[in-house]
Amino acid sequence: MKATNQNIPFEATHPGILIKDELEFREDIKQKDLAELLGVKPSFLNEIIKGKRPITADLAILLEKTLEIPADYWMKFQSQYEIDCARIKEKNINKIKLIELWNIIKEYVPVNYFKKQGYLSEKLEENITKIKLIYSINTIDDLVNIFATKKFAFYKKSEKLKIDDKNMIAWNSLAEFEAKNQLINTFNFDNIEQLTKNLNNIFFENNNTLTKVKDVLNQFGVKFLAIEKLEKTPVDGYSFWSENNPAIAVTLRHSRIDNFAFTIMHEIGHIALHLKNNKEQKFLDLTHKEVNHFETEANEFAQKKLITENCWEDIITNYIPLNDEKIVEISNRYNIHPAIILGRVCYEMDYYALNTTIDKKLK
Template identity: 35%
Template sequence: MIKVYFEDSDLEEYVLEDPIRIMETRNESTPKKAILPGSVLKLELEERGIKQKDFAREIGLPASNLNEYIHGKRGFTADFSLKLEDSLGIAADIWMNLQQNYELALARKQQLDIEEQVALNDLEEYDKIISIKDLTKRLGITSVSRKNILHQLTAMLNLKPAAELQVYACGKSYFKKSSKSKNDPRMILTWILLAKAEIKKVEVSGVFDISRKEKIINELQQVLHLNINSVNRVRDILSKNGIKFCIVEKMDSTPIDGYSFYDEDVPCIVVTKRRDTIDNFAFCIMHELGHLFLHLGENRSVEFVTLEEKERADKCEREADKFANDGLIPENIWKKSPAVKLDQYQIQKKYTEWADHLQLNKWIVLGRIGHELDFWRFKEDGTRRIS
C-alpha cells in the first residue's frame, strides 16, 4: 500500500493504482490542496525502509537532485519516472499521472484564486453603495467563497453592476440625506433590493383595474377598522385585485414605512411594519395605494419610497397622505369629529367614544388626531397592535 500525501494537510492512505480515483475520493472537482508527487515517493521509500541517499545512488542521481524531486522543486519527467519504475516496480505512467494531476490541480487553484480576487473586488465596489453584510445575513448566504457570495447575490437580487446601481440611486430623491430623519442612503438601497427580491415570490389571483378604486378602498377600510387577521386579509384583497403585497422588515437607519412600484406590469406595495400598530399599518397601506392610483399611472419606471418625515414637502407625498386619510376616514365624516381641549385624557376619551359610535377603529382615529396635533401620549390597552 502506498500512502498519498495532500500538501499542507494530514496524511491519508490510498492504494496507488489510479490517481484519478484518489481525486474522486476527495469528492472535489477542484481540489483545494494538490497531491505532491514527491511526497508520494518519500512515503513509499519510508514504507520500504530505503534511505533517500541510498536510493539516489541506486538510480544514478545526486542526492540533492532527488531531494528536489521529493520537495516539488523539480517536476517528475518521463526519464525520472522510468527510473522509479525500474527500481520500485511502480509503473512510470502512474508517476506521470500524479505529476500531471498535480500541475492541473495547481492551475485550477490558481484560477480559483484569481476568480476569488475578482469577486472580492466586485463585492467591495457593491459594498460602497449597499450593505453586503446585511444582505448576506437577510438572505441566509453562509458561503465563505466570495465568488459564491457574488453569484448568489446576483441571482437572488437580479443585481445590476455597481455602476448602474449608483446611477439609479443618484436619480432618486429618497437616497439623499435628510435633515428631518436619520436615513442612510446605502441602507435604503439595500432594503429596496430586498423588497424587490421578496415581491418576485408573490403571485396575484386577479388583474389590476384602476376603475375598481372605490371598491378596493371600501374593502380595505372595513378590514383595517375591524383589525382581525389584518395582514392576511389585506393581502387577499390586494391579490384578488391584481396588486402584489408583502412585508419586508426594516433595516437600521432606514425609516421606511412603505414602497410602491411596478414589478413588470403588476403594481406592488411593500410595507415594513416599522411600528407594529394598526393605525400605522392602515395608513401605510392606504398611502401606498394612493401612490398607485394617483401617481404610478402608465409609467412603469416610477416608484415611491415613503420615509418617516414630520412634514412631507413633496407634492406627491402630501397627495398620498390625503388619499390615506380620506380612505380610512372620509373628510366629510372627519369634519364632524369632536372638538376637545389639548388634554390626553379628554382627547382619548372623546375620540374613543366617537369612534365606537361610528364603528371605526379607535386607534386609527386616535392615530390621525395624534398626527394632526403632534400628540402621541395615549394610554394603550393592548388593542393597538396589528392582529
Template identity: 30%
Template sequence: MTNNLKPARVVAPGRILSRELDARGWTQKDLAKIIKRPPQTINEIIQGTKQITPETAIELSQALGTSPTFWTNLEANYRLFLANKQKDDSDIERRSRLYTVAPVAELIKRQWIKPTEFLDELEKNICDFLGINSPLESPKLAVNFRHNDQLDPEKSSLISWMKRVEYLAKKRKIEKFKLEQLKTAIPNILAYSEKEEQIINLPKLFKDLGIHFIMVPHLNKTYLDGAMFYLEKNPVIALTLRYNRIDYFWFTLMHEIGHIFAGHQGLYLDNMDQLEDNEQESEANQLARDWLIHPDALEGFIQQKKGKFSSQDISDFANIHKRHPGIILGRLHYDKLVPYQNLRKYLVRVNSYLTEYVDR
C-alpha cells in the same frame, strides 16, 4: 496660517491644501483666481485625482508662502506611499466598495445574504442580492428610484430594502391587476378598519386584486413607513410597520393605495412624518384622509364637540362610521385637536395580526 509647513507623516497633498485654505478663510475658487487656474484644477488636487506638477508647486508656493519643494516632495512621497500600498490595499478597497453599495452587516444579520470570511464569496453574495454583476454597477430596480430625502436616508439601505421587497414579490403568484377592480374594492378594504383583528383579512384581498402586499421591517437610517411601485404590471405595496400602531398602519396603507388609485407611476418610498411636498404626495395624502374619515363627518364632529373630545366621544364617532377609534384619535392627534399624550389606549399594536406575513 503657516509659513513653514512640515508634514509629520505621509498625507495627501489635497488635505494639506484644504487645511491651508480653511486657515486663510479662502474658498477653492479664491485660490483658483489667485493662481489663475480653473476651479476644477484646485478641486481635483484637493480630491486627489490630479497630481501637483512642478509648475503648480511654484504657483502654490507663491500664493501660500511656502517653498515649491514642499509641494513637490509632498506629492512625490504621497504617490510613492500609494504605490507601496496598492497591492495591500486592493482587498481593503474592495471591502470598502461593498460596504458602500450595501449595509453588509445588516444584510447578514437579517440573513438576506450568507456570511463568509472569503472576500470573493462576499462580493458575489452582495452582487447576487442587488442583481448586479459588479459592485461598480448601480442596482437596477423595477422602476425609477425616487425617495424622500428630508431626513437624509441612507440610499444604499433604501436600495437594499427595495431589492428585498422586489425579491419577495417575484416569488409570489398573483392575479391580474385591474385598476377599476381596485376602485370598486375600496369600501371592502376599509370595512376591515373597524376592528384591529380584521387586518388579517387584507393579504388575501390584495392577492385577489392583483396587488403584491409585502411587509419588510425598515433598515436602519431609511426612515420608511411604506412604498408603492410596479413589478411588471402588478402594483406592489410594501409596509415596514416602523410605527406599530393602527393609525399609522391604516394611513400608510391607504396612502399607498392612493398612489395606485390616482394612476401615479414610478416608485414611491414614503415617510409619513415628512412626506415630500409635491402634487402626487399631496393627492395620495388627501385620498387617504378622506377614505378613512369623511371630511364632512369629521368637520361636523369637530364643530359639535368644540375642541373637547372625551374617550366616549371618540368611541361613539368611530362606531357610527365603522372605524377603529385609534384611526379617529390618530387624525385628531395629527390635527393637534387632542394632545398627543392623551387617550393613547386606542393606538393598539397591529403586528401580532400580521406575524405570518412579515418578512423574517
C-alpha cells in the same frame, strides 16, 4: 469540460511521494542506493522526493528499471501533479478576486442586515450572486454606479431626518427583489374602491391585521411586503410597479394601527392616481409633513378613504371638543377604528395633548 471544485484537491501530490513510500516499504534499497542506480546525486533525488524537482521522461524510464513501476505511470503522475497545481493556483486567484469583490460590496451594502434576514450564507461566491440578485445588477461596477446615479424621486424629505443612503438603497432594493418573487391575482384599477372598503373593515377590527391586509391586497392583485427597516431609514411605505402588478412595501416602524392604515391607503392613492398613467414612477414615502403635489394627492386620497367627508364634517360639527367617549361613539357609528379617528384629529387640529386611553397598537 470545466473542472468543478470537487476535482481540485486541497493540495497537489508530487510523484516524489511514491519514491519515498517505495523506499520505506522496500528493505533492500536505501535512498543513497537508489540515487546510485539512477546515476544522480543523493541531493538531487532528495529534492525529487520532497517535490522540489519534476520527474522527467528520462528519469521515468530509469525508475521503471529500478523500481519496476511503468514509466508512463510516473509521467501521468507528474502530469496530474502539474494540472492540480495549476488548478489550485487558479482557485486561489479566483478566491482572491471574490474577496476583493466582497470588500467592495461591504462599502455599499449593509451585509450584517442581510445576514440577519437570512439572505447570506458562509459561502462567499453564493453571497456575491445573492447581492447581485437583490440589487438587480450584473456586475459590482453596477452597484457602485447605483450610488452615483440612483435618485429617489417623489418621496417626502425632511431636513430633520437622517438618512443612510446605503441602508435606504438596501431596503428599497430588497422590497423590489421580494416583490418579483410574488405571484398573485390580476390587478384591475376598477376594483380599487371595493379594495379600500375591504381594507377599512380590516382596520376597524384590528385583529391579525397584517395577515388580513396582505391577503386582501393579494386577492385584488396588489403585492404586499413588510420589510424590516434599517438604521436611519425613516421610511413608512413604498409603492411601485412590479412585473404585472402594483406593489406596496412597508416597514411597520411605528406599529400603530392609525399609521399603518394611513400608509396603506396613501400607497393605494399613488397606485390609483399616479402609477395608473406611469408605471415607471416609484414613491418612497419618508414623512407626511413635507409634500409635493403627488404626495398631497395621495394624502387626500388616504384621508377620504379612511374617514369620509361626511363623517369628518360630522366630527367637526358635533363632537368637538373630543374625548375618548366621543371617539368611541364615532367609531361605532361609522365603523372606523378609534385610533384612526384620533390620529386624523390630532394631525388636523393639533390635539396631540389630548389625554386619551385609546389603544393605537397594531394587532
